[in-house]
Amino acid sequence: MMSIHPSAVIEDGATIGIGCKIGPFCHVGPEVVLSEGVQLRSHVVVTGDTHIGADTVVFSFSVIGEIPQDLKFAGEKTSLRIGARNRIREHVTMNTGTGGGGGVTRVGDDGLFMAGCHIAHDAQVGNRVIVVNSSAIAGHVILEDDVIVGGLSGVHQHVRIGKGAIIGACTMVTNDVVPHGLVQGPRGVLDGLNLIGLKRKGVERTDITALRAAFQALKDGEGSFMDRARRLGDESDSAYVQEMVAFILGDSDRNFLTPS
Template sequence: MSAASIHPTAIVGNSARLGEGVKIGPYCIVGDRVVLGDGVELVSHVSIDGNTEVGAGTRIFPFAAVGHQPQDLKYHGEDSRLVIGERCTIRESVTINPGTENGGMVTKIGNDCLLMASSHVAHDAVLGNNVIMANYVGIAGHCQIGDNVIFGGTCVVHQFTRIGAHAFVGAQSMVDGDVIPYGMAVGNRAVLTGLNLVGLRRRKFDREAIHRLRAAYRMIFASEGTLRERVDDAAELFKADPLVQDVVRFIAAAERPVLLPRNGQLAE
């Protein structure tokens, strides 16, 4: 406690573990089992409870509710966890719930994520690194979100859905199927509208690698044959290309429908 700066109006549990340089602002409430890493800042009016760990350098803004009981009627008080990575920014009124016994008992958020105002991460969801969620985005329970995924405002993701790494989900989308890595999904219900070419270029992906990925995309989502046949063909033709193989493995592992282009449209 001596290494932390705690405002007189804050309430901090006696067993909470606070790292070096922690700042707890006015009217925050920190539960007994909370662990705050070095340099974590709770700006003000933050409520954080449960078996929750927050990584070093993360900042949490007013009225966020972190680590409280999941919004799941099957939850019966099991000692589940919430783990938030380092250097995340969690803005106003964000809600994040811990896991449940039906989902692995843990909710995880990676490093360097930005969760904008009023966004929500439900029980047992797993977010990778550098995920950006704009205002009012809702991630339902058991979802898996890859690294560097970006969500536009007010979009929602159905439970058990997977969003592959480097994908982009457009604003106001309702996503009820898996989105391939490097893909772009838009709409209610969302459909695959191409590859996230802007994101790939911003992250300095090799030009030739992007060309190969585009060729594989056209092959996989063409109209001839079955999806499985086209995926197998792409896997063989581009067997030395890591980006294409990411997409192939993602589709092969699908347990829910994978989003497809609308009516065979292949714009990307």
């Protein structure tokens, strides 16, 4: 019902689901829960209060569920929750939460976390997220569904990146990104909309047109950025625009990247 290599270390208390495959020299800690069909390739460490969802595959030399890289962490009980069908590639690190940040790092379903990327303490990562090679997601970051973070990029603590946004390679993101935004440049600039992503998802042309008009209004309209967003909320009946407005008017610890 499961396959565990003789060289793997499974500590007492770990829960191993039906159909799991644990390769050579893996180490699974006593509080770990692996749901059915999880695969750990060789030399994987899974530790802490960590649950990994069904059919997720973790590749070699990844370290999942270690304590936060935060000097304020004092050994409090925290956890990591990873959803189903994720692909976690080589040398990925994902940390548990901190007491001051809610205590739980969460990763949704169907994500792809490419080699060498990092998911820090208390991050909240949605479904179908892609984090490309050697990118770092800092503590308390929110990545909503369908976000793509390009390679060698960094996302600053407490930043929110809205649904369907895309971050170009080698970009540092220090402020919130609106849903479906396109950010690029060494010091991230909001440079348009993720039109390719919208088209690939089959979004209706009328909604794409409404989003483009909304982006232009946020860029060139009168008043502050927040004033422009409120007017959009009153004027547009597009669900996509309303989603963008709700994101802008929501709670945040950061400013926004505004249209260039």
